[in-house]
Amino acid sequence: MKSVVIGTGSIGFRHLSVLRNDGQAVAAVPKRAERGAELRGLGFIVSDSLADAARDGATRAIVASDTRLHEADTLATLQCGMDALVEKPLTSTLAEARRIRVAANAGRNRVFVGCTLRFSESLRQFRSWLPRIGAVHSVRIEAQSYLPDWRPNRPYRESYSARADEGGVLRDVIHEIDYAGWIFGWPAKVQATLSNLGRLEIAAEEAADLFWITPSGVSVSLRLDYISRPPCRRMIARGELGTLEWDGIRSRVALATPTESEEFISTQARDEMVLAQDLAFLGAMDDPHLATLDDALWAVAVCDAARASSVSRCEEPVCPFDS
Template structure:
């Protein structure tokens, strides 16, 4: 057995990586780790009765983060339900493990700030798994922004039909349906994250949240947000659980041209000075993005902004919190982070 003191985080494959939570997103992280890392990942289910089936599927398991740490693991992916994220991340950090927390980092900015404070106090690294930062489409979009000059506006959308997400499971019993940790703001926070990443984090937000009773859930079914980025860019974000077929796209207008990204079709259209260039094809499947995220996270020279630092996780959730206040009051709300 490898002792915790003998493990190292300075190179790929020097210690096994733990995944806490073995639901659908936990399995996705485990699969990416199996493909990327030479050492098998350690699966830590929340329900003890899951250990047997996981072992039958060929996964290495542990009953707790403490046991995984004793097996030499010095990194943990936190893939539990959102309300658990702060406590689970703090436990990992207190054990001397770097933490990659599935988005959203918490149910609200205060919860994410607890993780940020603990990481700073303990001298450990905490990141948020906002995997779109590794998608070929978003990275190409980001690289093309200089082609259109200073950006004046951006319209970002992610719309789909919640019951279609996991047809084999009742959506009404999912976390998405719950007011305390579900809803489109948290579920579709990727769009808020990359808006902040591309254009900067706002000081205030205007928003309207709606529950039209279509799905019978407690949380908001759709949300419309607007803010002005530090660069002066006017950003609008539209999210909903009600749309068929799904859409995920961004339209960005600059002084010299426009960019349009259709994430599901895998295309980017660049128009410069009223001349449309041939569409650029980009990968739409996120499987490679999950693998790239893992590689980046375990690389000794990881980028300071990929995976997303926990401070960005706080900022994205602060926008969500402000959006709720704005919708309740009908007025612009300060983003408190």
């Protein structure tokens, strides 16, 4: 056994399934004893604790527990001498993320964050085609969906998404913040408005609007919400030579300039994207598409700055690292 998955809800079970189907020896470390019995019944390897898994030879851990547990589970992983891939977001707050960074830097183990869209064929095509539109001056990103549709068989008000201290669309849809920083550069300041219109009757924010200017002068605006149907996930970049658009629902990239147009459509399934990320983590960990611990701190810092900005109604600084 080389790896374990901590937390066996919907995303943890997906990691377990894609890795087992690929022939990887992976064990589950469930949070509930009854869940362990269910998984054993389905033929999965189950470890009673992280320490047991480490004694059985596990050196890598995928942390897929609820966000409020990420800090404790990641620190426990590091204490057991394992490298960690933590589901997004790394933590609920920047203070928690910084404590993980201190622990990781004190040891010899590495921490990554699960930003699977970096392994999306269509998003990677968007990134590779970006130079074709010349100097980019503006980017618009939209990720809008309806929270009750996410897991129809589970009451959404009982999910972590609904809780103000660990959920909300800003943390839940942090993928968009991550790939905006990955592709265009991280901001020094953020202006944001978070809102709860009462449509879903949850404590966390239902919508977030963010704006920033990148170090190279690109204006980036994002709309994230839990209250829209049908779902959309798209990004459009405008540059001196044309426009480039990514449709994350259709896995489509479209290039348009005054002299040419081109389209790319990927047939990649979601499980293929998750597996590509997991194998990169279980391998040499040198794949440049893996989101690093520093990337994770940047994304959480943007979230913290956005929350502060929504209260102050001013731009707020993004400060991922201790000064």
